[in-house]
């Protein structure tokens with residue numbers, strides 16, 4: 001968008017790389033038969049698991065080092081740990097992602113897979129099939145309604161990411177039905193879980209609402225759920241260490257709530 005000067009340098013670089021990739025894509029439009037994201041959340045909920053999208057993110061501008069493990073094995077660990085859905089970075093230059101990784105992951109699991117990238121042009125939608133694509137309100141600006149339509153015409157479900165109330169209104173006006181509130185500020189790259197808490201009350205009930213970024217503990221999960229999150233998107237906290245155990249700990253955050261409370265309030269006798 002026009003106000004790029006407000007963005008962190010890393011984000012500006014990501015965006016200009018994305019614009020240069022704008023002509024990528026295979027010949028012709030993809031036609032996706034998507035795995036239903038909401039149904040996946042409902043299944044998790046019915047099963048006593050917090051609906052969670054676990055993100056395969058080899059690295060990022062705010063992460064040190066790169067995780068070199070096989071992304072397919074990581075993805076399978078996340079599903080084994082109870083993730084309702086997965087997110088796979090396809091941005092190559094700053095997040096270590098690729099469309100090939102997404103294809104391999106989607107083939108190996110049966111949960112819905114979100115393509116996490118910085119899409120700014122319709123042609124980029126045809127680079128790879130996924131069940132859900134991300135559109136970041138701040139980056140697509142006035143093109144949001146057209147890109148939303150173009151994505152839906154191809155069969156994609158669309159997650160529209162916002163960071164404040166103005167962007168939320170813009171997303172709702174464009175007809176978004178799945179909205180993510182990113183707790184990470186793209187100008188400073190700092191995380192504040194209060195962002196979700198301030199935007200969530202203004203989201204209509206029939207919208208599927210996802211809390212994104214900065215969720216690191218079962219307490220954070222409960223905090224975002226208490227603020228109205230239908231589901232959570234978690235990357236770094238899961239990628240750091242044993243992905244299966246990390247996922248399980250977060251999806252059980254509500255089931256374990258009572259014992260957690262008891263543990264912390266227990267006084268030795």
Ligand SMILES: O=P(O)(O)OC[C@@H](O)[C@@H](O)c1c[nH]c2ccccc12
Nearest residue numbers: 182212213214215233234235236237
């Ligand atoms: O690693 P975290 O703090 O759990 O965050 C995951 C996810 O929300 C984050 O990777 C993200 C949110 N929106 C994005 C847009 C592009 C790239 C990455 C993102």
